[in-house]
Amino acid sequence: MKFTRARGVGLLGIFIAIVLIFAVNNSLGNKITEKSKIQSIWGFTSTIRIPDSAKMKEDPKAPPVAAIELPTMITISLICGALVLAGGSLIAKNPERGWVAPYMSSVIALGFFSILLWAVANNSVDLSDTLSRVVRLGTPIAIGALAGIVCERSGVVNIGIEGMMLTAACFGYAAAAISARAIYGDALPESAVRGVVWMPLIIGILGAIVTGGMMAALHAWLSIRFKVDQVISGTVINIMAVGITGFTRTNFLLKFESPLRTGLPQMPLGPLADIPLLGPILFDHKPITYLMILMVFGLNFFLFRTVWGLRTRAIGEHPKAADTVGINVNRMRYRNVIIGGMIAGVAGAWFSLEGSFGFDDGMTSGQGFISLAAMIFGKWNPIGAFGGSLLFSSADALQLKVQAYSFDLPSQFMQMLPYVVTLIVLAGVIGRARPPAASGKVYEK
Amino acid sequence: MANEQQAPAETQKPAEPKPTKPSLPWLSEAIVPLLAILTAVLIGAVIVFISIPSNKLPAFDLSLYGSRSDWFFSTLPERLRVTLSAFTGLFSGAFGDWSKPSTIPGAISNTLVESTPYILAGLAVAVTFKAGLFNVGAEGQLLMGALGSVAVAAFMPQWFGVASLPAIIHLPAALLAGVLAGAMWGIIPGYLRAKTGAHEVITTIMLNYIALQIMDYLINGVMKDKSATLQRTPFIHENAALPRIVSKATDPSLTGGQAYPRLFTTTDSAWDLRIHMGIVIAFLMVGLIWWLMNRTPKGFEIKTVGENPEAARYAGMNITGTVVGAMGISGALAGLAGTSQVIGLEYNLKAVFSSGLGFDSLAIALLAKSNPIAIVPAALFWGALRTGAGAMQINTGISINLINIIQALVIMFIAADQIVRWIYRIKQAEGGKITFNRSWGK
Numbered sequence: 001m002k003f004t005r006a007r008g009v010g011l012l013g014i015f016i017a018i019v020l021i022f023a024v025n026n027s028l029g030n031k032i033t034e035k036s037k038i039q040s041i042w043g044f045t046s047t048i049r050i051p052d053s054a055k056m057k058e059d060p061k062a063p064p065v066a067a068i069e070l071p072t073m074i075t076i077s078l079i080c081g082a083l084v085l086a087g088g089s090l091i092a093k094n095p096e097r098g099w100v101a102p103y104m105s106s107v108i109a110l111g112f113f114s115i116l117l118w119a120v121a122n123n124s125v126d127l128s129d130t131l132s133r134v135v136r137l138g139t140p141i142a143i144g145a146l147a148g149i150v151c152e153r154s155g156v157v158n159i160g161i162e163g164m165m166l167t168a169a170c171f172g173y174a175a176a177a178i179s180a181r182a183i184y185g186d187a188l189p190e191s192a193v194r195g196v197v198w199m200p201l202i203i204g205i206l207g208a209i210v211t212g213g214m215m216a217a218l219h220a221w222l223s224i225r226f227k228v229d230q231v232i233s234g235t236v237i238n239i240m241a242v243g244i245t246g247f248t249r250t251n252f253l254l255k256f257e258s259p260l261r262t263g264l265p266q267m268p269l270g271p272l273a274d275i276p277l278l279g280p281i282l283f284d285h286k287p288i289t290y291l292m293i294l295m296v297f298g299l300n301f302f303l304f305r306t307v308w309g310l311r312t313r314a315i316g317e318h319p320k321a322a323d324t325v326g327i328n329v330n331r332m333r334y335r336n337v338i339i340g341g342m343i344a345g346v347a348g349a350w351f352s353l354e355g356s357f358g359f360d361d362g363m364t365s366g367q368g369f370i371s372l373a374a375m376i377f378g379k380w381n382p383i384g385a386f387g388g389s390l391l392f393s394s395a396d397a398l399q400l401k402v403q404a405y406s407f408d409l410p411s412q413f414m415q416m417l418p419y420v421v422t423l424i425v426l427a428g429v430i431g432r433a434r435p436p437a438a439s440g441k442v443y444e445k
Numbered sequence: 446m447a448n449e450q451q452a453p454a455e456t457q458k459p460a461e462p463k464p465t466k467p468s469l470p471w472l473s474e475a476i477v478p479l480l481a482i483l484t485a486v487l488i489g490a491v492i493v494f495i496s497i498p499s500n501k502l503p504a505f506d507l508s509l510y511g512s513r514s515d516w517f518f519s520t521l522p523e524r525l526r527v528t529l530s531a532f533t534g535l536f537s538g539a540f541g542d543w544s545k546p547s548t549i550p551g552a553i554s555n556t557l558v559e560s561t562p563y564i565l566a567g568l569a570v571a572v573t574f575k576a577g578l579f580n581v582g583a584e585g586q587l588l589m590g591a592l593g594s595v596a597v598a599a600f601m602p603q604w605f606g607v608a609s610l611p612a613i614i615h616l617p618a619a620l621l622a623g624v625l626a627g628a629m630w631g632i633i634p635g636y637l638r639a640k641t642g643a644h645e646v647i648t649t650i651m652l653n654y655i656a657l658q659i660m661d662y663l664i665n666g667v668m669k670d671k672s673a674t675l676q677r678t679p680f681i682h683e684n685a686a687l688p689r690i691v692s693k694a695t696d697p698s699l700t701g702g703q704a705y706p707r708l709f710t711t712t713d714s715a716w717d718l719r720i721h722m723g724i725v726i727a728f729l730m731v732g733l734i735w736w737l738m739n740r741t742p743k744g745f746e747i748k749t750v751g752e753n754p755e756a757a758r759y760a761g762m763n764i765t766g767t768v769v770g771a772m773g774i775s776g777a778l779a780g781l782a783g784t785s786q787v788i789g790l791e792y793n794l795k796a797v798f799s800s801g802l803g804f805d806s807l808a809i810a811l812l813a814k815s816n817p818i819a820i821v822p823a824a825l826f827w828g829a830l831r832t833g834a835g836a837m838q839i840n841t842g843i844s845i846n847l848i849n850i851i852q853a854l855v856i857m858f859i860a861a862d863q864i865v866r867w868i869y870r871i872k873q874a875e876g877g878k879i880t881f882n883r884s885w886g887k
Contacts, residue, residue: 005641159646226861231579231646232811236857239804243849250844251496369650412662419651419658426643426651 002094009100009428010090013107017080017087020111024076024118027408031121038122044072046117047124053284054274065276072121076114083107101377104428105391108421112398115409119402128280130401135281137400138386138393139292140165140355140364143347144371145378145385146299147212150340152380153303154333155316155438156223159234161344162368163241164215168208168348170245170253173359175207176200177258188259196265201353205288208349209342215241216341220334227442246361253359263357264288288350295343300382312336316436319443329443347371366419373422379433388425395421475819478812480865481858482826489851493843494528502527531841538836539829547715552832554718558790560828562587564727565782566802567809567820567827568734569631569775573645574815575738576771577751582634582649583779584803585656586627590780591787592660593626594619595678595794596668598685598787612684612706619685619788620781627780628773630656635772639765645772653803664796670701676796687722687789700792723785728821730778735817737774747771779806801849805831808852811859827852 001007028041038044048068055062083106090103116125144161151158180188180200188197215237222233264286272283282293303309311332314322319329347367352359370392377391378384395418402414502520510516539556541549566583573580598619602609609615634648670679680701688706693714695705711717738744749757750767758764782802787794809827813819834848858865865871 222857222861226863228861232856232860235579235581235646235804235807236853236860239808239849239856240853242801242804243846243851243853246846247492247496247844247850250846366650366654369647372647410662410666412658412665416655416658419654423637423643423648423651423655426647427637427641430642430644 004094005428006094006100007091009104010087012424012428013087013090013103014084016107016111017083020114021077021080023409024073024114027118028073028121030408042071042073044121045069046072046075046120046122048127049124050127050277051129052276053128053279054276067124070117072117075117079110079114083110101429104425105387108391108424109394112394116398116401119405119407123405125401128277130397131277132280132284133397133400134390134394136285136289136355136393137396138389139289140347140350140367141371141374141392142296142386142389143288143292143350144344144368145375145389146295146382147340147344147347148372148375149299149303149380149382149385150312150343151216151337152375152439153316153436154312154336155319155436155441155443156220156333156337157230157234157440158216158219158337158340159231159369159372160215160219160237160241161234161347161371162364162366163234163238164212164219164341164344165348165351165368166241166245166362166364167215168212168345169351169363170248170348170359171211172204172208172345172349173352173357174248174253174256176204176353177253177256177260179203180260181256181258184259186257186259196262197260200260201264204353205346205349208353209345212341212343212345212348213338214341216338216344217334219341220337223442224330224333224337227444230440242362245359249359249361261357263352264354286354288346288354291346295346296382296386303382313436315443316438319438319441323443323445333443344368370418370422373426376433376435377425377429380436391425392418392421474814476871477862477865478814478823478859480869480871481855481862482812484858484865484868485851485854488854489847490528490532492847492850493531493841494524497524497527497841497843527841531837531843534837534840535830535833538833550716550718554720556825556829556832557724558719558721558828559832560824561721561723561727561789562782562786562802563805563809563824563827564724564820565730565785566779566806567813567824568730568817569778569782570806570810571813571815571817571820572734572738572747572771572778573775574810575751576747576768577754578635578638578768578771579646580631580634580649580772580775581646581803581807582630582652582776583782583806584801585649585653586630586776586779587783587786587802588653588656588660588798589630589776589783590623590627591783591794591798592663593780594623594784595681595787597622598681599668599679599793601685602682609682609684615682615685616687616788619681620784623780623784623787624777625780627783628777631772631774631776631779632769635769636765638772639768660794660798661796664794668794670793678794680793681788685788686792687726687785689718689721689789691716691718691720693717703792705792719790721785721789723789726781726785730781731817731821734774734778738817743770805852808856808859811856 025041028044031044032038032041046069048070049064050066052062052065086103086106090099116130119125144165147161147164148158177200180197183199184197218240219230219233219237222228222236223230228236266284266286267290268279269283273279275283303312311322311327315327315329315332322332323329348364351363356363371385371389374388374392375385377388378386399411399414399417402409403411407414502523510519537543537548537552539552541552543549566587569583569586570580598615601615601618610618630652634643634645634652637643637648638645664676664678668678670677673679680703683703683705686703686705688708690707691709691711692707693712694707694710695703697704708722738748746757746762746767747770749760749762750764750771754764757767786798805827809820809823812823812826830848830851834845837843837847838845
């Protein structure tokens, strides 16, 4: 029995499943009280509701489209049993390729589902709201991963995505606030108070994009012109971002009075948003989330179906060959890194204009690095990276969801979840994923 | 941007490099870092000059000044004065106000105290640089070290059911606990890097966040001092504390009834200093790491793996072991930094403990070109900058974040030393470039 990656992942899955089942058993046992009138742990049920969003508008108490009552303990036992069996077969068969990542993602996804069931034992949860939150929180991670893909496919490692996002968030908000004041003065006009003030917000997004592009230009300049190690250069970007944004916030933003009070609005897409389950997940979001979905498929098209994409992949895989056929490698890299920075700028705008309105120090909280992990998880493909982002954001969404219930796992452990999942995914997937061959290497003629 | 065609001089290999002995070797080594610092500080001064808070300047008034630009130029002398006072504030915060000699020992001691964790954490990062790794996790390793040491220093007697343990047992145990906890936090990413190829930059950053959450959990839960209003652990036992060097006797009512040790007791307020034996430990570690790197086979292995992993593998060196070992040593040093903060300076662990030390230590290791001896001046410079920043903020209202900007610029100029060479027209010396194992996978 040689210890391999597949076996390691299988062991980890089995371990997680066993720990989970014992934890649930223990915690439900503690929940049995006189008041709950439940005799044994098998008596708990978790209800998953799919609300009828169309009827909810008229009557908030409208009955749900469907309400599935799952016996908590039995469902979790089945899930854990399946995971243990699959992990066992992984250990026995030791497949060369292909099964590790699916098994790991199913361990994580089913584990999250079990934790959700465990948290809502004897209670009910709104499924469409949970899933729509997964998509919403996945937005910055997915956009960041796209930024990473554009850079790495052209052969430039970009560890500075976090910093680019943070600066873009800061200056995107500043641009929106300042332009609102410039246009409207001290107070919004009566017509704008109730509606949405689009102009400053659009200026804000553009400001974020330009900021991201500028930070990326610095990264490109350092790593291409001065041949600085790209990891160091990215770290410079990250540190600089902390300094610049902190300085800007304390010296200007805190003192600046802006009439703008709200960020980007919710934009339900008419009748589509009323489809049960699918509506809230896909068609009832804020603008940048829609943009993210467009960008994922757009980049997929551009990368694999256009001349630009072919050249981009060429300079990342074999710059010498690309040079031979007359592509100016370094100029192309400059251009692509700046494009990547602009994409990261959109993610930054999400933080300060959509996710919440305003800017806080360190508000990106490591999402830039998580998006790099999502990029690796998706093997440098936009669609795969989108899937990875949803995996990571579901950790976040779960963490926020269970806070609403009296859940007896300490909140700190739930907040750790996205980071722990990132670690597990990185350790499990990387050996299987082959980065663009020239990624991180300086090209010199 | 289109300068790629002009290949810089150092990329073309000279035909036969003549080994020349510079007259002042350390100066030619140090000139670029020093100029990098100078340039970064000058840029910082320009930032101060432009962004002075309005309450320090005559307010902009349309009737007095024609336009905003007129106002900017008419306040130039005022701006210059504030900028200068920012930097004199920086200096007096770090080295004392030289017109009042009584402030000097306190300020210098504060600078040294501030530098202690920087020396240790800078060493930690330098070791990984040598191994071709990039440890951004000093922050998390430091937190874990602090947690480990506070667990032992504050709670160990309870485990044995005694009132207190003799210092000869308790102090080393606390130090060891911190070192081991930090080392563990370094070994995890090292192992992942060596075995699975997960890039240590991402894994260490993830571990930083995890360490923060663990600390938050412990300080709000198991380790919380029930009687305190702040979120903090109880005070550590006096026998587990690193002695102060010179200070007044502690007031037991402020420290949970513990009387912490010191080498020299004084009654003079000017000499009531915070400096503790941690600085001595830090200097010892500098010597130890220098010895390890330059006088032992292990150090040679680490450097070889960093320079050329393929050659190291060909020579039969154990790459996995070396990578894990280097990360472990690094984590141990960073853990020691946290430990010395807890048992030498704070005597307890608060929920708001460290901030940004991971990035600071990167800057220091780069400044020192990962040379263990050069870590000391780099860390002292950093400690002075951080200590002075507080005084600067009081003087001018300029945010402490200015220091972070200066820091990023310093790192940038050190990493891209060609910028500095180009500005000041200095020729490229031989060698001295840091190389990393690139790529994500193995």
